[in-house]
Amino acid sequence: MPILLHAKNLIKSYSSSENSEKTSVLRGVSLAIEQGEILAIVGSSGAGKSTLLHLLGALDEPDEGSITLTYHLAMQPEEPETFIRHNYRQLSDVGLAGLRNTMLGFIFQFHHLLPEFTALENVMMPALIAGVSHSNARDKARGLIDRVGLSHRLKNKPDALSGGEQQRVAFARAMMNDPVLVLADEPTGNLDAANSAMVLDLIRQFRQETGQTFVIVTHSSEIASGADRIVRLHEGKMA
Numbered sequence: 746m747p748i749l750l751h752a753k754n755l756i757k758s759y760s761s762s763e764n765s766e767k768t769s770v771l772r773g774v775s776l777a778i779e780q781g782e783i784l785a786i787v788g789s790s791g792a793g794k795s796t797l798l799h800l801l802g803a804l805d806e807p808d809e810g811s812i813t814l815t816y817h818l819a820m821q822p823e824e825p826e827t828f829i830r831h832n833y834r835q836l837s838d839v840g841l842a843g844l845r846n847t848m849l850g851f852i853f854q855f856h857h858l859l860p861e862f863t864a865l866e867n868v869m870m871p872a873l874i875a876g877v878s879h880s881n882a883r884d885k886a887r888g889l890i891d892r893v894g895l896s897h898r899l900k901n902k903p904d905a906l907s908g909g910e911q912q913r914v915a916f917a918r919a920m921m922n923d924p925v926l927v928l929a930d931e932p933t934g935n936l937d938a939a940n941s942a943m944v945l946d947l948i949r950q951f952r953q954e955t956g957q958t959f960v961i962v963t964h965s966s967e968i969a970s971g972a973d974r975i976v977r978l979h980e981g982k983m984a
Contacts, residue, residue: 747817747828749780749926749958750801755810757796770796771807772981780817780925783952783959785972792978794962795930801960802849802928803833803841814848816925846875850919850957854931856911858903864890864914865899871921882921889917893947909940916947920957927951929961933968945971 755774758767770793778784786794799805801812811834818827831844845851858867865886872882890896893913903911912932919927929948933941945968948959961968969975977984 746779746781748777748815749817750776750778750812750814752776752797752801752812753810755797755800755807755812757793757800757805757807770981771800773810774978774981774983776801776976776983778926778958778960780958781952781956782974783948783961783972785969785975786960786962786978787964787969787975788978788984793981794978797978798928798930798960798962801926802851803836803845806833814844814926816848846871847922848925850922850924850927852912852915852919852927852929852932854934856903856915858911858914858918860903863900863902864895864906864910867903867914868918868921871918875922886917886921889920890914893917894943908935909937909943912936912940912944913947916944920951923955923957925958927957927959929959929963931962931964933963933965938967941965941967944968 753775755771757771758769760767774793774797786797788794796805800807811832813833814831816829818829831848833841836844859870865883868886868889869882872885873879887899890899893916895910895913898906898910906914933944936944949971951957952959961972963969
């Protein structure tokens with residue numbers, strides 16, 4: 746499979762608010778992610794997993810190194826290769842925001858659903874930000890919510906949903922703009938075994954049906970074992 750995302754020699758440090766000393770988090774991480782794979786990133790707390798995911802998702806910038814997203818478009822065998830390439834360092838803030846909205850999907854441990862909006866409205870949000878009409882966004886959101894088994898919860902706000910239901914709404918929201926890469930940071934960290942298995946099943950279903958690529962930071966051995974490939978971080982480096 747072609748390489749979807751290539752990260753080279755990523756270095757990231759953070760300064761303490763109390764002094765000028767820097768704490769090194771990533772120390773030269775390189776990673777190639779194939780289009781259509783499910784990749785699990787594992788490691789102990791403080792190894793740099795979430796920091797790496799934030800860099801891959803253009804939510805933060807590395808001190809050094811490069812990240813390139815190259816999406817290979819579907820084509821006939823006789824046609825020349827067609828792809829869309831984005832070098833993160835060459836994109837403006839507006840360009841990075843557009844990349845996050847249209848090419849990337851995010852699933853976090855704590856859902857980050859907007860409490861004042863219903864499940865349907867939360868799932869619609871990425872499409873509305875991208876300029877999709879309200880009616881088209883609503884129709885697609887309804888379909889995604891049905892796919893995750895929550896058609897009976899369309900009008901419920903997050904505080905009326907269980908933790909597992911909130912995470913499924915967050916999953917549907919991440920899929921709203923058909924991202925080529927979905928980044929999940931401990932997506933089952935607050936879920937019981939049954940809901941964790943349901944999230945993993947959804948990841949596998951969408952990958953099979955759409956060819957989407959998933960990168961999952963996890964402490965769960967069950968989730969990691971369900972991935973196509975596992976990489977391990979140790980003290981800011983690939984182990």
